[in-house]
Amino acid sequence: MTSNLISDNMSKPIVSVVKYEKPLESVRKVVEQSKLFDDLPTDAKIFIKPNIVYWNRHSNFPKWGVLTTSRVIEDAVVLLNERGIKDITIGEGIVTEDPKDELTAADAFEKLGYDILKERYGVKVINTFRRPFDKLDMGLDFKVNFSSDAFAADYILDIPVLKTHAQAKASIAFKNLKGLISIASRKKFHSPDLVHDLNYNVAHLPNKLPPVLTIIDGIYTLERGPAIDGKAHRSNILVASRDVLSADLVGASLLGFVPSEIPHLALAAKERNRPGDLSDIELIGESIESLTSHHEWDFIYNDAGDLPLPFQKIGVEGLKYHKYDNSMCTYCSGLNGIILLAIKYSWKGKPYDKIEILTGKRMKPTEGNNKTILLGQCQCNLNKNDPCIKELIPIQGCPPARENVVNALKEAGIKVQNAFFKGLDSGVGFLMGKYKGKPEFEESFFQIK
Numbered sequence: 001m002t003s004n005l006i007s008d009n010m011s012k013p014i015v016s017v018v019k020y021e022k023p024l025e026s027v028r029k030v031v032e033q034s035k036l037f038d039d040l041p042t043d044a045k046i047f048i049k050p051n052i053v054y055w056n057r058h059s060n061f062p063k064w065g066v067l068t069t070s071r072v073i074e075d076a077v078v079l080l081n082e083r084g085i086k087d088i089t090i091g092e093g094i095v096t097e098d099p100k101d102e103l104t105a106a107d108a109f110e111k112l113g114y115d116i117l118k119e120r121y122g123v124k125v126i127n128t129f130r131r132p133f134d135k136l137d138m139g140l141d142f143k144v145n146f147s148s149d150a151f152a153a154d155y156i157l158d159i160p161v162l163k164t165h166a167q168a169k170a171s172i173a174f175k176n177l178k179g180l181i182s183i184a185s186r187k188k189f190h191s192p193d194l195v196h197d198l199n200y201n202v203a204h205l206p207n208k209l210p211p212v213l214t215i216i217d218g219i220y221t222l223e224r225g226p227a228i229d230g231k232a233h234r235s236n237i238l239v240a241s242r243d244v245l246s247a248d249l250v251g252a253s254l255l256g257f258v259p260s261e262i263p264h265l266a267l268a269a270k271e272r273n274r275p276g277d278l279s280d281i282e283l284i285g286e287s288i289e290s291l292t293s294h295h296e297w298d299f300i301y302n303d304a305g306d307l308p309l310p311f312q313k314i315g316v317e318g319l320k321y322h323k324y325d326n327s328m329c330t331y332c333s334g335l336n337g338i339i340l341l342a343i344k345y346s347w348k349g350k351p352y353d354k355i356e357i358l359t360g361k362r363m364k365p366t367e368g369n370n371k372t373i374l375l376g377q378c379q380c381n382l383n384k385n386d387p388c389i390k391e392l393i394p395i396q397g398c399p400p401a402r403e404n405v406v407n408a409l410k411e412a413g414i415k416v417q418n419a420f421f422k423g424l425d426s427g428v429g430f431l432m433g434k435y436k437g438k439p440e441f442e443e444s445f446f447q448i449k
């Protein structure tokens with residue numbers, strides 16, 4: 001068995017890089033070259049973690065570079081079956097606005113073809129939010145509620161997408177494991193602490209887990225990820241390794257990063273006394289250079305960091321909307337994206353009345369503003385009594401209710417359209433437009449026939 005902290009026999013970890021060409025054979029090649037499944041016993045319990053970071057039941061949306069393809073999931077299951085391994089579970093915790101929502105995960109599993117995998121190969125498919133969590137000491141400032149099913153497995157087969165992330169820079173195998181923790185733990189991962197922050201917490205994720213085997217699905221890759229508003233590319237890359245850090249260092253390189261610039265990977269390398277580059281990795285297969293392409297990850301703001309550049313370009317005045325930091329977690333991040341879009345479309349050229357909008361768990365009010373909007377309970381708790389604030393407009397709740405967000409913006413004098421906040425899931429279909437007429441973006445990669 002491998003450990004997630006030390007490579008087998010302290011020999012060089014192997015990472016295989018393959019060009020995706022055809023069903024089954026390409027995944028077979030990357031798995032065989034990396035020896036990924038070589039010593040798995042036939043009675044091994046395998047927990048497969050895809051990345052289903054988003055799903056909605058009401059409208060089609062771009063899955064390319066956002067979700068793990070069903071192609072790679074099925075191929076991995078077939079290869080495990082060929083080795084006589086039958087005890088396979090696929091599990092994911094899809095964040096939904098209503099925590100009681102059972103239908104979204106069921107819909108995702110059905111439409112992604114996982115129900116066919118159940119019938120065809122006897123795999124189990126679980127919504128981790130409906131299953132128990134173990135409280136694990138991962139060496140963090142808090143205990144982590146981690147999926148009991150994944151923790152009880154002999155191996156976790158981590159199958160992330162090769163994509164960028166607006167907060168963590170890259171979201172590959174380390175970051176994909178965060179999808180196995182409870183909502184309460186996810187909120188804690190986005191800590192306000194500047195040292196023990198999101199990067200620190202993510203860097204520790206694999207340490208106490210069963211061995212993590214990794215297949216990175218880069219058939220589609222994503223700029224400005226991790227979500228459906230990013231820009232996908234058909235990249236046809238597969239990466240596999242028995243060493244999760246090595247897989248991610250190679251993945252980050254393929255996205256055009258110097259891997260040591262990804263904070264959680266740099267921290268994880270340091271903890272393992274590893275160089276944090278590719279110098280101690282045995283690379284097999286395609287050359288990194290031949291498949292690397294630069295992927296933008298960041299959303300650009302003005303020099304002061306208090307207004308998105310597109311806002312500055314259209315002349316928005318009287319508004320300070322500071323750049324999000326990594327303490328803002330999923331629900332507020334989702335809302336933040338909608339608010340930015342709604343403000344951009346509501347701008348009519350008349351300067352706002354010196355409004356400041358604060359998000360996350362760290363931002364503090366600045367002087368000289370007439371109105372201060374605090375988004376979410378964390379901001380309200382942190383700043384509601386700050387003497388800097390002239391007129392306070394708090395949006396309480398975790399997550400804050402959408403209608404309260406609309407009302408707060410209107411109260412401040414930002415006349416956003418309710419439509420942006422209502423029925424958002426049914427409205428995301430317009431994002432499909434940018435992939436129209438591009439045959440390389442195939443929906444069939446997310447289906448199982």
Ligand code: SF4
Pocket residue numbers: 187327328329330331332360361375376377378379397398399400
């Ligand atoms: S209020 Fe927002 S930032 Fe705070 S825990 Fe809730 S979702 Fe996260």
